[in-house]
Amino acid sequence: xxxxxxxxxxxxxxxxxxxxxxxxxxxxxxxxxxxxxxxxxxxxxxxxxxxxxxxxxxxxxxxxxxxxxxxxx
Amino acid sequence: xxxxxxxxxxxxxxxxxxxxxxxxxxxxxxxxxxxxxxxxxxxxxxxxxxxxxxxxxxxxxxxxxxxxxxxxxxxxxxxxxxxxxxxxxxxxxxxxxxxxxxxxxxxxxxxxxxxxxxxxxxxxxxxxxxxxxxxxxxxxxxxxxxxxxxxxxxxxxxxxxxxxxxxxxxxxxxxxxxxxxxxxxxxxxxxxxxxxxxxxxxxxxxxxxxxxxxx
Numbered sequence: 001x002x003x004x005x006x007x008x009x010x011x012x013x014x015x016x017x018x019x020x021x022x023x024x025x026x027x028x029x030x031x032x033x034x035x036x037x038x039x040x041x042x043x044x045x046x047x048x049x050x051x052x053x054x055x056x057x058x059x060x061x062x063x064x065x066x067x068x069x070x071x072x073x
Numbered sequence: 074x075x076x077x078x079x080x081x082x083x084x085x086x087x088x089x090x091x092x093x094x095x096x097x098x099x100x101x102x103x104x105x106x107x108x109x110x111x112x113x114x115x116x117x118x119x120x121x122x123x124x125x126x127x128x129x130x131x132x133x134x135x136x137x138x139x140x141x142x143x144x145x146x147x148x149x150x151x152x153x154x155x156x157x158x159x160x161x162x163x164x165x166x167x168x169x170x171x172x173x174x175x176x177x178x179x180x181x182x183x184x185x186x187x188x189x190x191x192x193x194x195x196x197x198x199x200x201x202x203x204x205x206x207x208x209x210x211x212x213x214x215x216x217x218x219x220x221x222x223x224x225x226x227x228x229x230x231x232x233x234x235x236x237x238x239x240x241x242x243x244x245x246x247x248x249x250x251x252x253x254x255x256x257x258x259x260x261x262x263x264x265x266x267x268x269x270x271x272x273x274x275x276x277x278x279x280x281x282x283x284x285x286x287x288x
Contacts, residue, residue, distance in 0.1 A: 011159055011160070012159065012160050012161050012164050015160055015164050015168065016163075016164045016167060019164070019167045019168055019171050020167075022171050022175075023167075023170075023171055023174070026171070026174055026175060026178060029178065029207070030178060032207050032208070033178070033181070033182060033185075033207060036185075036204075036207050036208070037185060039210070040185065040189040040204060040210075041189075042115060043114060043115045043189070043202055043210065043212060044112070044114050044115075044189055044191055044193070044202055045112065045113045045114060045115075046101050046112060047101070047110075047111040047112070048101055052185070052188070055181070056181065056185075059177060059178070059181055062174075063174055063178075066170060066174065070167050070170065073163070073167075
Protein backbone atom coordinates (compact mmCIF):
# COMPACT_ATOMS: atom_id res chain seq x y z
CA UNK A 1 0.00 0.00 0.00
CA UNK A 2 1.31 3.48 0.91
CA UNK A 3 4.82 3.95 2.21
CA UNK A 4 5.24 6.83 4.66
CA UNK A 5 8.63 7.68 6.18
CA UNK A 6 9.79 4.13 5.63
CA UNK A 7 6.63 2.71 7.23
CA UNK A 8 4.33 0.55 5.15
CA UNK A 9 0.69 1.45 5.83
CA UNK A 10 -1.66 -1.37 4.93
CA UNK A 11 -5.42 -1.61 5.16
CA UNK A 12 -4.96 -4.35 7.75
CA UNK A 13 -2.89 -2.00 9.91
CA UNK A 14 -5.49 0.77 9.73
CA UNK A 15 -8.33 -1.59 10.75
CA UNK A 16 -6.19 -3.00 13.57
CA UNK A 17 -5.54 0.52 14.86
CA UNK A 18 -9.24 1.42 14.68
CA UNK A 19 -10.12 -1.74 16.63
CA UNK A 20 -7.61 -0.82 19.34
CA UNK A 21 -8.98 2.73 19.63
CA UNK A 22 -12.56 1.35 19.75
CA UNK A 23 -11.62 -1.10 22.50
CA UNK A 24 -10.07 1.68 24.57
CA UNK A 25 -13.25 3.76 24.14
CA UNK A 26 -15.39 0.75 25.07
CA UNK A 27 -13.31 0.22 28.22
CA UNK A 28 -13.82 3.86 29.20
CA UNK A 29 -17.56 3.49 28.56
CA UNK A 30 -17.69 0.34 30.67
CA UNK A 31 -16.01 2.21 33.54
CA UNK A 32 -18.61 4.98 33.17
CA UNK A 33 -21.28 2.26 33.29
CA UNK A 34 -19.81 0.99 36.59
CA UNK A 35 -20.09 4.49 38.05
CA UNK A 36 -23.59 4.97 36.67
CA UNK A 37 -24.77 1.62 38.10
CA UNK A 38 -23.61 2.79 41.53
CA UNK A 39 -25.58 6.02 41.09
CA UNK A 40 -28.65 4.16 39.82
CA UNK A 41 -28.56 1.89 42.82
CA UNK A 42 -28.33 4.90 45.10
CA UNK A 43 -31.50 6.36 43.56
CA UNK A 44 -33.41 3.07 43.77
CA UNK A 45 -31.73 0.81 46.30
CA UNK A 46 -32.54 -2.81 45.42
CA UNK A 47 -31.36 -5.71 47.59
CA UNK A 48 -29.88 -7.26 44.42
CA UNK A 49 -28.07 -4.03 43.55
CA UNK A 50 -24.78 -5.48 44.80
CA UNK A 51 -25.00 -8.41 42.38
CA UNK A 52 -25.70 -6.05 39.48
CA UNK A 53 -22.71 -3.92 40.42
CA UNK A 54 -20.56 -7.07 40.56
CA UNK A 55 -21.77 -8.04 37.08
CA UNK A 56 -20.92 -4.61 35.65
CA UNK A 57 -17.53 -4.61 37.42
CA UNK A 58 -16.87 -8.06 35.96
CA UNK A 59 -17.65 -6.81 32.47
CA UNK A 60 -15.51 -3.68 32.89
CA UNK A 61 -12.60 -5.75 34.20
CA UNK A 62 -12.88 -8.24 31.32
CA UNK A 63 -13.07 -5.35 28.87
CA UNK A 64 -9.95 -3.72 30.32
CA UNK A 65 -8.03 -6.99 30.35
CA UNK A 66 -8.89 -7.80 26.74
CA UNK A 67 -8.09 -4.24 25.67
CA UNK A 68 -4.65 -4.43 27.27
CA UNK A 69 -3.97 -7.78 25.58
CA UNK A 70 -5.19 -6.59 22.15
CA UNK A 71 -3.29 -3.29 22.36
CA UNK A 72 -0.08 -5.07 23.29
CA UNK A 73 -0.37 -7.77 20.58
CA UNK B 74 -52.69 -1.79 66.37
CA UNK B 75 -51.79 1.90 65.80
CA UNK B 76 -54.15 3.61 63.34
CA UNK B 77 -51.43 4.72 60.90
CA UNK B 78 -50.04 1.17 60.65
CA UNK B 79 -53.54 -0.23 60.13
CA UNK B 80 -54.05 2.27 57.29
CA UNK B 81 -50.83 1.18 55.55
CA UNK B 82 -51.71 -2.51 55.82
CA UNK B 83 -55.19 -1.80 54.50
CA UNK B 84 -53.84 0.19 51.52
CA UNK B 85 -51.35 -2.46 50.46
CA UNK B 86 -54.03 -5.15 50.81
CA UNK B 87 -56.35 -3.08 48.64
CA UNK B 88 -53.58 -2.69 46.03
CA UNK B 89 -52.88 -6.43 46.07
CA UNK B 90 -56.57 -7.14 45.62
CA UNK B 91 -56.80 -4.69 42.70
CA UNK B 92 -53.78 -6.02 40.87
CA UNK B 93 -54.80 -9.64 41.48
CA UNK B 94 -52.53 -12.11 39.69
CA UNK B 95 -50.39 -9.27 38.37
CA UNK B 96 -48.73 -8.95 41.79
CA UNK B 97 -46.12 -11.45 40.66
CA UNK B 98 -44.00 -13.51 43.00
CA UNK B 99 -42.40 -10.51 44.71
CA UNK B 100 -39.33 -10.77 42.48
CA UNK B 101 -37.65 -7.47 41.70
CA UNK B 102 -37.54 -8.49 38.03
CA UNK B 103 -41.32 -8.47 37.63
CA UNK B 104 -43.22 -5.47 36.33
CA UNK B 105 -45.24 -5.10 39.53
CA UNK B 106 -43.92 -5.51 43.04
CA UNK B 107 -46.46 -4.78 45.77
CA UNK B 108 -44.99 -3.90 49.17
CA UNK B 109 -41.40 -4.72 48.16
CA UNK B 110 -39.20 -5.84 51.02
CA UNK B 111 -35.83 -4.20 51.65
CA UNK B 112 -36.33 -1.62 48.89
CA UNK B 113 -35.53 2.01 49.52
CA UNK B 114 -35.05 5.06 47.34
CA UNK B 115 -32.96 8.19 47.53
CA UNK B 116 -35.55 10.68 48.81
CA UNK B 117 -37.52 8.29 51.01
CA UNK B 118 -38.78 9.61 54.35
CA UNK B 119 -38.23 7.60 57.49
CA UNK B 120 -41.88 6.62 57.98
CA UNK B 121 -42.70 6.36 54.28
CA UNK B 122 -43.73 2.93 53.04
CA UNK B 123 -43.41 1.75 49.44
CA UNK B 124 -46.75 0.37 48.29
CA UNK B 125 -46.00 -0.36 44.65
CA UNK B 126 -42.92 -0.56 42.46
CA UNK B 127 -43.42 -0.88 38.73
CA UNK B 128 -41.59 -0.71 35.44
CA UNK B 129 -42.18 -1.21 31.72
CA UNK B 130 -43.48 -4.52 30.45
CA UNK B 131 -40.67 -7.01 29.58
CA UNK B 132 -41.99 -7.10 26.00
CA UNK B 133 -40.56 -3.58 25.53
CA UNK B 134 -37.13 -5.24 25.54
CA UNK B 135 -38.00 -7.30 22.49
CA UNK B 136 -36.48 -4.76 20.07
CA UNK B 137 -32.95 -4.74 21.44
CA UNK B 138 -33.08 -8.45 22.34
CA UNK B 139 -33.89 -9.34 18.71
CA UNK B 140 -31.11 -7.08 17.50
CA UNK B 141 -28.59 -8.74 19.84
CA UNK B 142 -29.82 -12.24 18.91
CA UNK B 143 -29.22 -11.53 15.23
CA UNK B 144 -25.95 -9.65 15.78
CA UNK B 145 -24.48 -12.64 17.67
CA UNK B 146 -24.40 -14.61 14.41
CA UNK B 147 -23.00 -11.83 12.20
CA UNK B 148 -19.28 -12.77 12.67
CA UNK B 149 -20.05 -16.20 11.18
CA UNK B 150 -20.76 -14.51 7.83
CA UNK B 151 -17.84 -12.09 7.77
CA UNK B 152 -16.09 -14.24 5.18
CA UNK B 153 -18.84 -13.28 2.73
CA UNK B 154 -17.85 -9.59 2.78
CA UNK B 155 -14.96 -8.61 0.45
CA UNK B 156 -14.01 -5.90 2.95
CA UNK B 157 -12.93 -8.51 5.49
CA UNK B 158 -11.25 -10.83 2.96
CA UNK B 159 -8.14 -8.63 2.83
CA UNK B 160 -7.67 -8.62 6.62
CA UNK B 161 -5.25 -10.94 8.36
CA UNK B 162 -6.50 -13.62 10.72
CA UNK B 163 -5.19 -11.73 13.77
CA UNK B 164 -7.05 -8.55 12.81
CA UNK B 165 -10.22 -10.54 12.14
CA UNK B 166 -9.96 -12.01 15.66
CA UNK B 167 -9.56 -8.50 17.10
CA UNK B 168 -12.60 -7.26 15.16
CA UNK B 169 -14.64 -10.25 16.41
CA UNK B 170 -13.59 -9.60 20.02
CA UNK B 171 -14.60 -5.93 19.67
CA UNK B 172 -17.93 -6.95 18.14
CA UNK B 173 -18.86 -9.29 21.01
CA UNK B 174 -17.69 -6.89 23.72
CA UNK B 175 -19.73 -4.07 22.17
CA UNK B 176 -22.76 -6.38 21.99
CA UNK B 177 -22.36 -7.32 25.65
CA UNK B 178 -22.05 -3.65 26.59
CA UNK B 179 -25.21 -2.82 24.64
CA UNK B 180 -27.15 -5.70 26.25
CA UNK B 181 -26.02 -4.89 29.82
CA UNK B 182 -26.76 -1.18 29.36
CA UNK B 183 -30.26 -1.82 28.03
CA UNK B 184 -31.01 -4.32 30.82
CA UNK B 185 -29.89 -1.81 33.45
CA UNK B 186 -31.93 1.00 31.92
CA UNK B 187 -35.03 -1.22 31.87
CA UNK B 188 -34.42 -2.41 35.44
CA UNK B 189 -33.83 1.01 36.98
CA UNK B 190 -36.44 3.02 35.02
CA UNK B 191 -39.20 2.64 37.58
CA UNK B 192 -42.14 4.38 39.17
CA UNK B 193 -42.70 4.06 42.89
CA UNK B 194 -46.00 4.63 44.65
CA UNK B 195 -45.69 5.18 48.39
CA UNK B 196 -48.29 5.99 51.02
CA UNK B 197 -47.25 9.66 50.76
CA UNK B 198 -45.84 10.30 47.29
CA UNK B 199 -45.42 9.29 43.70
CA UNK B 200 -41.86 8.93 42.38
CA UNK B 201 -40.88 8.58 38.73
CA UNK B 202 -37.26 7.62 38.03
CA UNK B 203 -36.11 8.05 34.43
CA UNK B 204 -32.64 7.09 33.23
CA UNK B 205 -31.95 7.72 29.59
CA UNK B 206 -28.50 6.66 28.52
CA UNK B 207 -25.37 6.53 30.62
CA UNK B 208 -25.18 10.12 31.74
CA UNK B 209 -28.68 11.36 32.33
CA UNK B 210 -31.26 10.85 35.05
CA UNK B 211 -34.50 12.61 35.95
CA UNK B 212 -36.29 11.94 39.23
CA UNK B 213 -39.78 13.41 39.65
CA UNK B 214 -41.46 13.37 43.05
CA UNK B 215 -44.95 14.57 43.91
CA UNK B 216 -47.08 14.37 47.06
CA UNK B 217 -50.30 12.42 46.64
CA UNK B 218 -52.06 15.66 47.70
CA UNK B 219 -50.78 17.39 44.59
CA UNK B 220 -51.93 14.77 42.11
CA UNK B 221 -54.96 15.78 40.07
CA UNK B 222 -55.88 13.57 37.14
CA UNK B 223 -54.80 10.04 36.30
CA UNK B 224 -55.45 8.65 32.85
CA UNK B 225 -54.04 6.00 30.55
CA UNK B 226 -53.84 5.25 26.85
CA UNK B 227 -53.32 2.09 24.82
CA UNK B 228 -52.44 2.39 21.16
CA UNK B 229 -51.35 -0.22 18.65
CA UNK B 230 -51.36 -3.95 18.23
CA UNK B 231 -48.63 -4.79 20.79
CA UNK B 232 -50.42 -2.73 23.47
CA UNK B 233 -53.69 -4.57 22.83
CA UNK B 234 -52.13 -8.05 22.73
CA UNK B 235 -50.06 -7.68 25.91
CA UNK B 236 -52.42 -5.23 27.67
CA UNK B 237 -49.75 -2.57 28.07
CA UNK B 238 -50.19 1.18 27.98
CA UNK B 239 -49.03 4.57 29.14
CA UNK B 240 -50.29 6.11 32.37
CA UNK B 241 -50.17 9.90 32.65
CA UNK B 242 -50.55 11.54 36.05
CA UNK B 243 -51.22 15.28 36.06
CA UNK B 244 -50.00 17.29 39.01
CA UNK B 245 -50.94 20.72 40.34
CA UNK B 246 -47.50 21.95 39.30
CA UNK B 247 -46.97 23.10 35.74
CA UNK B 248 -43.20 22.89 35.96
CA UNK B 249 -41.69 21.22 32.92
CA UNK B 250 -38.86 18.77 33.54
CA UNK B 251 -36.38 17.79 30.80
CA UNK B 252 -37.97 14.37 30.31
CA UNK B 253 -41.43 15.91 29.96
CA UNK B 254 -40.55 17.83 26.80
CA UNK B 255 -42.35 15.37 24.56
CA UNK B 256 -44.75 14.10 27.21
CA UNK B 257 -48.01 15.33 28.67
CA UNK B 258 -46.67 15.23 32.23
CA UNK B 259 -43.45 14.63 34.15
CA UNK B 260 -45.24 11.59 35.57
CA UNK B 261 -45.61 9.50 32.47
CA UNK B 262 -45.18 5.76 32.97
CA UNK B 263 -44.60 4.37 29.53
CA UNK B 264 -45.51 0.87 28.32
CA UNK B 265 -46.46 -0.52 31.70
CA UNK B 266 -48.59 -3.67 32.05
CA UNK B 267 -52.25 -3.34 33.07
CA UNK B 268 -52.41 0.47 32.93
CA UNK B 269 -56.09 0.33 33.92
CA UNK B 270 -55.26 -1.30 37.23
CA UNK B 271 -52.35 1.05 37.94
CA UNK B 272 -54.68 3.99 37.25
CA UNK B 273 -57.17 2.52 39.73
CA UNK B 274 -54.46 2.06 42.36
CA UNK B 275 -53.21 5.65 42.07
CA UNK B 276 -56.79 6.99 42.08
CA UNK B 277 -57.55 4.97 45.21
CA UNK B 278 -54.50 6.35 47.02
CA UNK B 279 -55.39 9.91 45.99
CA UNK B 280 -58.96 9.38 47.30
CA UNK B 281 -57.65 7.94 50.57
CA UNK B 282 -55.31 10.90 50.97
CA UNK B 283 -58.13 13.37 50.33
CA UNK B 284 -60.37 11.62 52.88
CA UNK B 285 -57.57 11.72 55.42
CA UNK B 286 -57.01 15.44 54.83
CA UNK B 287 -60.69 16.19 55.33
CA UNK B 288 -60.66 14.57 58.78
